[in-house]
Amino acid sequence: MRKLPKLWRALEGIPGLLAVLEVWRQECGEDFEYARPYLQPTDKIGGRYPCPNSFSGCPRRIIDYDEDEFAAICQDEHQRCERVPLTRREALIHRLDLAGLLRPVLRAASIRPQSIAQHSPGVWVVGLSEQTHTRNFPVYFLLAHSAIPHRAAVNRLLLDISDSFLLVLPTNQFRTVESEGWLRDRRVECLCLEDQVLVDEQGEFRWARTVETRRAAGEPGPVPRSVGSYEAVAAVKHYIQARGLSQTEFSIQAGVSERTLRSFLAKGKMRRSSLDGVARAMGVTLEQLLRGELPPSVKRSARR
Ligand SMILES: [Zn+2]
Numbered sequence: 001m002r003k004l005p006k007l008w009r010a011l012e013g014i015p016g017l018l019a020v021l022e023v024w025r026q027e028c029g030e031d032f033e034y035a036r037p038y039l040q041p042t043d044k045i046g047g048r049y050p051c052p053n054s055f056s057g058c059p060r061r062i063i064d065y066d067e068d069e070f071a072a073i074c075q076d077e078h079q080r081c082e083r084v085p086l087t088r089r090e091a092l093i094h095r096l097d098l099a100g101l102l103r104p105v106l107r108a109a110s111i112r113p114q115s116i117a118q119h120s121p122g123v124w125v126v127g128l129s130e131q132t133h134t135r136n137f138p139v140y141f142l143l144a145h146s147a148i149p150h151r152a153a154v155n156r157l158l159l160d161i162s163d164s165f166l167l168v169l170p171t172n173q174f175r176t177v178e179s180e181g182w183l184r185d186r187r188v189e190c191l192c193l194e195d196q197v198l199v200d201e202q203g204e205f206r207w208a209r210t211v212e213t214r215r216a217a218g219e220p221g222p223v224p225r226s227v228g229s230y231e232a233v234a235a236v237k238h239y240i241q242a243r244g245l246s247q248t249e250f251s252i253q254a255g256v257s258e259r260t261l262r263s264f265l266a267k268g269k270m271r272r273s274s275l276d277g278v279a280r281a282m283g284v285t286l287e288q289l290l291r292g293e294l295p296p297s298v299k300r301s302a303r304r
Pocket residue numbers: 051052053054055058059060074075081
């Protein structure tokens with residue numbers, strides 16, 4: 001069993017799900033075989049073709065010589081990459097059939113696929129939940145290629161839909177503590193394909209149990225490598241402010257890099273051992289920090 005991180009990253013990395021086959025192959029890496037059956041040729045010739053080097057002006061440009069003759073030409077002024085003759089198929093932009101790819105994945109998650117319909121930019125209705133605790137909730141799929149459209153799409157969805165729903169995301173890369181808070185307030189359950197989709201030895205999709213970051217104390221199961229909570233981020237921010245520290249000073253006290261601290265404040269997760277250091281620096285236990293508790297010396301009333 002393995003996950004398909006490159007496949008889900010490629011969905012978010014390829015604008016409009018449109019690219020020549022070689023770009024799809026490169027972006028999907030070892031997961032390409034799962035995308036291949038769903039790549040359909042358009043009638044448009046691509047503009048760029050990957051190259052193994054990073055000379056200025058490369059990747060290669062696709063040239064159409066008519067009569068179904070194509071080539072990818074190095075863009076470097078010294079033409080340092082080889083010219084690659086291409087077939088028509090290799091030169092054509094291919095679009096990923098999102099509905100086709102998602103159908104078996106959704107079934108593995110106990111979601112009954114429906115004919116996919118666009119709800120708003122980057123958001124599609126894809127099915128109905130058959131999971132016991134969310135039965136008949138509509139399921140939305142959100143695809144964004146950067147953080148700002150992701151945030152806009154989440155916002156719009158929460159404004160448009162007043163009932164409960166499930167939200168499927170390819171990866172966690174654009175999730176923020178802020179948008180997480182909005183979703184949590186509305187009790188929207190997020191399913192992350194990067195974390196939860198597995199393929200078995202037969203190439204069949206399987207669904208992994210939710211990675212619960214706010215695991216109830218004493219619950220059995222493997223200890224997650226990364227932990228965090230919305231409350232913990234708020235507590236750390238409050239502590240830093242109340243103590244008049246800079247993020248640099250606090251990261252030194254906590255024994256973590258500034259980058260790790262910044263990433264935690266943005267995404268809400270950190271390695272358990274690192275977050276333990278943060279908790280100790282604040283004078284609380286890890287469990288207290290995850291609940292958003294502050295040491296008695298920091299007055300809650302100082303909070304704005
Ligand atoms: Zn090149």
